[in-house]
Every structure is written in structure tokens, then in C-alpha cells.
Amino acid sequence: MKVCIVGGGLTGLAAAWRLKERHDIDIYEKSSQLGGCLSSYHIDDYWIEQFYHHCFAGDRHLLALLSDLKLSDRLEWLQGTTGYFVQDTVYPLNTPLEILGYPYLSLPEKVKLALLTLRSRNMDPADLDTITARDFIVGELGERVYDSFFEPLLRSKFGPLLDEVSAAWLIGRISIRSNRGLSGERLGYLKGGFHIFIEALSDAVGRDCTIRTRDPVISLRREGGGWRVNDMWYDAVLSTVPPQALRKAGGPDLPFVPYQGAACLALGLDKEYTKGVYWLNMKDPAPFGAVVTHTNFAPYERYGEHIVYLASYFSGELPAQAGKVMKEAFCRVFGVPESSIHWEKLAVEPLAGPVFTTGYRKSIPDPQAGGIFWAGMFSLSNYPERSMDGSIAAGYAGAAAIERSEAGP
Numbered sequence: 001m002k003v004c005i006v007g008g009g010l011t012g013l014a015a016a017w018r019l020k021e022r023h024d025i026d027i028y029e030k031s032s033q034l035g036g037c038l039s040s041y042h043i044d045d046y047w048i049e050q051f052y053h054h055c056f057a058g059d060r061h062l063l064a065l066l067s068d069l070k071l072s073d074r075l076e077w078l079q080g081t082t083g084y085f086v087q088d089t090v091y092p093l094n095t096p097l098e099i100l101g102y103p104y105l106s107l108p109e110k111v112k113l114a115l116l117t118l119r120s121r122n123m124d125p126a127d128l129d130t131i132t133a134r135d136f137i138v139g140e141l142g143e144r145v146y147d148s149f150f151e152p153l154l155r156s157k158f159g160p161l162l163d164e165v166s167a168a169w170l171i172g173r174i175s176i177r178s179n180r181g182l183s184g185e186r187l188g189y190l191k192g193g194f195h196i197f198i199e200a201l202s203d204a205v206g207r208d209c210t211i212r213t214r215d216p217v218i219s220l221r222r223e224g225g226g227w228r229v230n231d232m233w234y235d236a237v238l239s240t241v242p243p244q245a246l247r248k249a250g251g252p253d254l255p256f257v258p259y260q261g262a263a264c265l266a267l268g269l270d271k272e273y274t275k276g277v278y279w280l281n282m283k284d285p286a287p288f289g290a291v292v293t294h295t296n297f298a299p300y301e302r303y304g305e306h307i308v309y310l311a312s313y314f315s316g317e318l319p320a321q322a323g324k325v326m327k328e329a330f331c332r333v334f335g336v337p338e339s340s341i342h343w344e345k346l347a348v349e350p351l352a353g354p355v356f357t358t359g360y361r362k363s364i365p366d367p368q369a370g371g372i373f374w375a376g377m378f379s380l381s382n383y384p385e386r387s388m389d390g391s392i393a394a395g396y397a398g399a400a401a402i403e404r405s406e407a408g409p
Contacts, residue, residue, distance in 0.1 A: 001406055004028065004229045006217050007240035009036025010388060011376050013198075014065070014395025015238055016205045019402065025209035026232065030216035034202045037352060038388070040195035041345055043268065046302065047195035050347035051264045052292045052309045054080060055188040059389035061396065069200045071190065078297055080187035083277040084149075085284055085291070088333070090275045104148045104283075112141050113149070120175040125168035125384040129361045136167035153281055156289020157313055158260070161355055169356035172384035189298055220250035222371065236405065238373040238398050243365055245351060252370025255363050257378045262352030263318055265310040265326045268342035272296060272306040273334040286333060287325045288312045305342055315355075318348055353386050354378050367401040374398065 001023045005012045008029030016025050033039050040047045055062055057077070066072050083092040084102070092098045099110060128136060133154060137146040150170070154162040190196055202211070219230050226235045239246050243254035265288070274280045278297040281290050288310040295306045310326045319325065323346035330336060354360070354377055361383060365374045375398030376382075382390035 001235040001402070002026075002226075002233070003402060004217075004227065004232070004234040004237045005240065006229075006237065006246065007036065007376070008034040008202075008211065008213065009240060009376075010038055010198075010391040011240040011379075011395040011398070012036075012238075013201050013205055014061075014392040015240070015375060015399045016209050016395075017065070017201065018396055018399035020205060020208040023402075025205075026229075026234070027205070027209055027211045028215050028217050028229070029211070029213045032214055034211065034213065035195075035198040037262075037349055038194055038198055039347075040193055040198070041266065043303075043343065047193040048266065048294065048303070048307055049194055050266070050345070051262065051349075051352075052294060052311070053189075053194050053388070054078075054297070055388055057186060057188070059188070059387065061392040062389045065201070065392060066190075066197065069197070069204065071197060071200060074190045074192060074196060075188055076191060077186050077188055080185040080278050080297055081276065082185065082279045082281070083274070085280050085282050085333075087284065090277060090280060092275065092277050105145060109141065109145050113145060116140055117174055120171050123171050123175070125172045125175075126361060128167035128171055129384075130358050131167040132163060132358055133165045133167045133170040134163060136170065148283075152283040153289070156282060156311075158355060159313065159315060161258075161260070161315065161357065164355075164357040166356050166358045166360060166384070168361070168384040172356075187297070191302075217246070217249050220246065227372075236373060236402055238375060238402060240376040240395070240398075242351060242354070242376065242378055243370075243374070246372070252372060254365055254370055257363055257365070258355040258357055258360070259351045259378075260353065260355050261314045261318060261348065261350040263312045263314060263322045263326075264347045265312075265323050266345045266347070267308045267310070267327070267330075268303075268344075269306040269308060269336070270340045270342065272300075272308075273336055274308075284333070287319075287322070287329050291330070291334075313352070318350070322346070322348075354382075356384050360384075367397060368405065373401050373405075375401075 003023050003025050005027045008027050019025055037051050039050050081094045091102055137150050158165050221228050227237045242257045242259055244256055272293055274293045276296055279292055290311045292309040364380050375394040377386045379394035381393035
């Protein structure tokens, strides 16, 4: 079969990896490089992701693919520390003493939160799909825990949609991050960055497939039992972009999947400002929801400077001068002089990921709907919390659906 894959992110590359031996594959990617949200910057003599990334011990598809690409020796398990920024103060929340000393939750509230974290591993998120995160947390832990701990997280990530987000997403997020020791969370990272992974996967796929960067799908129509994409004819189309994005080019009219955008400002600095914390959630009002200090996770020595991400999500249009506003707020709040900043780069993705609102599970498109195959961050394998592993699994599932269709009923 001649197959068109729309999107050269991780899902599209994973699907091509599975299909390339038996099919003629073309990958259409609108940007100049592959990887999607896993793309990287080249800064001096190192690579760094445009959007912060790490992986988890349970990411079996990712770990297996790294092994196939002979990259397992590059994978290292590092300590990912977290904290909260409240009233101009950094509160690390990793060791038992740090958690006990956090003044914005009582001891009974901390105990109930810890027990919920343990219970989350055995919860079925599908049972929570129609319950809002707010109602669930208030019912389980009380109004004060929601207002002082969870509401700022939801607001920073989902903005005005925070009251529509399902408890399924929240429990999925808590569960995937429950692999903690006495000093922090165990997270995976590749020595040299995930650029090495995307480069190896792209090279392996590119030996057997045609990769069309800077070539967005602008025209899609049914023709002769298949599809004509731009000026090329294909037996099958696998879309890794959400249905509403493909609809603009002529794709089928499927139910709308709620998505949001992400703006991530990366900064190179001469020192660090988050007191050793990797992931610092902002409870204080700010134009970013978290300060992610990459060099409090991966060793500073590999870069020769500190690297910080300011993470912001948006719905609709990106706020005006978003990068400038984020940088100025960061400098003001954390006392960072302009002279401390070596470089800055703003990555913007209008369709960064789905918003897991209540009832989201019913909006997930079938693997084959409207005559097109579907796989992406909106797929079941990425529910209720998207990840690199879920994106690879989605690509594999899309490839399997194409294989089944070729075999016939």
C-alpha cells in the first residue's frame, strides 16, 4: 500500500517505523524538522528540547524503541525534584521534612493527599471521566486542599477551562508521577538530549520512507478508492493531527476534540534561581504556570550554563508579546538581572495537546473514521495523560489498523 502519514512528530515516526518494511510511506511535516513537540534547539555545542521532556520507568514502548535503536545506554535515571512558589518563597516538596514543613496544608491534609497519591495507582481513570477534577478533590480532600494546592495547577495548565477538566486527567497525572523516593521523583532522560532519539528514529525511517518537511497537507480529497493528498495519490491516510486541523484541508467532519496551545520560553542563564528545584509550580499569579530548571535535573556541566523553561498554555490566540511578558515577569519575581540571560528562545505550538474535559473519552476518534486512520495525542493510548510512550503506542495502533484493513474482513 501507498500510505500518507500527516505529521512528522513522534506518533507519525512510530507509525512509519512499523509500516516501512511492507508499505510505501510518505510523511508530510509542515515544519523544517521532525519531532513535533520533541524538536530541539542547537545551542553552541549542545542540543536542548524546545519543550521540556522526561520519561518514566513504566514507558515500555519508549524503552523498547530506544533498545531497538541501540540507545538504551544513553538512558539515565535522574532525580526530579518539585516545589511550590508561594508568596515570593520557594518551597521544595520532596523529602518528608520538606513536606511536613510546608505551611499551606495541615498535617491531616498532607496525610490525606499522600494516601490519595498511593491509591491513584489502582484507580481506573475511565470511572472518573464524567467527574470534574474540582468536585473529586473537594469530595476526597476538602475545599482548602483544592484551593491551596490543586487549583493553581489546573489554572496554570488549563486557564478558563479549569472547571471543565475531568478527574480522570488529574488522577492519571498523579498516578504517572507516583514513582517517588525519599528525595524526589525518578525520571528518565537521554544523555545528549532527546534530539538523539528523534535523529536516530528519523534516520531509520528515512532510509525506507519519503520525508517531506516544509510540506503541509493543504488539499485532501477522495479519489479512486483512496485519497489524493496535495498532488499525490494514496491508498490510505494516517493523520496524527487532530480532526479539526485536517478538516481545513478537506478531511472528514468528525467530532471536535478540545485542544490547547503551549508557549514555552527557554532561557540560558549564568546561575539558577529556584533553589535546586527542577519543577517549580507557581501558586503566585504569573504569566507562566511553572518554572522548569532543566539543569537542576540534568547535570549543569553538560551545558556550561543553566537552562530554564517558562511554561504557559493558552486557548485560542497566543497573548500578545507572550515571550517578552514571561521573561519580564520571571526577572521581576525571581530577581534575575537581564545581564544574567545568555539567550532566549520561544517555542509556540497552537495544537500542543488535548484538554481532557469531562466526557472527553467519548470524543476520542475511532482508529478508522471517515475513511481515514487516526493516531495522535488525542488517541486512547494517550488518555488520560499524554506522554511520549502514549504517542508511540498511538502510532503503533494506527499502523496496526492499516495492516488489518489491508488483510480485509
